[in-house]
Amino acid sequence: MSHEAVFVDLDNTLYPYQPCNEAGQQAAWETATDRGYDVSRAAFESLYSRARAAVKREVSETASAHDRGLYFKRAIELQAGTPNAADALALADAYWDAYIDALSLFDGVRETLDRLRDAGLDVAVVTNLTTRVQLRKLAATGLADRVDCVLTSQEVGREKPASVMFTVPLARLGVAPADAVMVGDSVASDVVGANGVGLTSVLCNNDRTGLTGRESPDHRIESFRDVTDVVL
Incomplete structure (x- = not known):
């Protein structure tokens, strides 16, 4: 099957999320203590988790559900009783400064994106989160000039697996669903969303088993560089 476009998730697909998140939380805690908050790292993590859960309940399925500014605003209110x-x-x-500093792409990501574009395929980053943060990541890693389209959930007001997260980049690139591939690490967001719209779904960096129906990917790859085996 020939393809015209490859859609890629960003977080945990092109780079590992956890080391970046750990660096970010450490920096935020150090900043909190520097600003006079008497809180241990463990207590800070507990506050952060409570604040994060509250924000996600209130603004679920939107980009704001990932907004660290909202998390920390709520955490401070929980700790100090006032904003x-x-x-x-x-x-x-x-x-975010520490997160970006810690960000390191998986092996072969840049080279793989270059191969896809050299082969004439359009590349779109399709990602859940706020636009400014995701653009910072792309700029910091040198990926901004290697993609033809970037769509964040903040731009459309919905998150993957909502169909609009796939139909908008399809329309922008002038590509039919059957001619596009979606590569991502999330079954719920990337695979279910792609399958629902009719894209070829590729599950990456995820060894979850027992997937059936709309959760079943068309292909599995162990690393992003293997996407060329699917589309080229």
């Missing part, structure tokens, strides 16, 4: 805009901004900035 503090300056501190919330400082913690969020510290988190």
